[in-house]
Amino acid sequence: MAERRVNVGWAEGLHARPASIFVRAATASGVAITISKADGNPVNAASMLAVLGLGAQGGEEIVLASDADGAEAALDRLAKLVAEGLEELPETV
Secondary structure, three states, X not given: OEEEEEEXXXXXXXXXXXXXXXXXXXXXXXXXXXXXXXXXXXXXXXXHHHHHHHOOOOOXXXXXXXXXXXXXXXXXXXXXXXXXXXXXXXXXX
């Protein structure tokens, strides 16, 4: 199982717009990925309701994980997006 631990870079946490950006990127990765708080249960990273339900705050540690083919690259891209609080995922990342 590949895993990335990262602190949420969006000041408002994974709420509304940041959650939407994250879910679109997770879905676009084509890889089954879970997201959880450091001490919580993993949920589907491609589900807007599940991601919002985490209630992840800015600066809080989250865990991204997957055991699918291509997981390492997909997790690297999503970890960068979350850590830097990007508005969208650059094509070159």
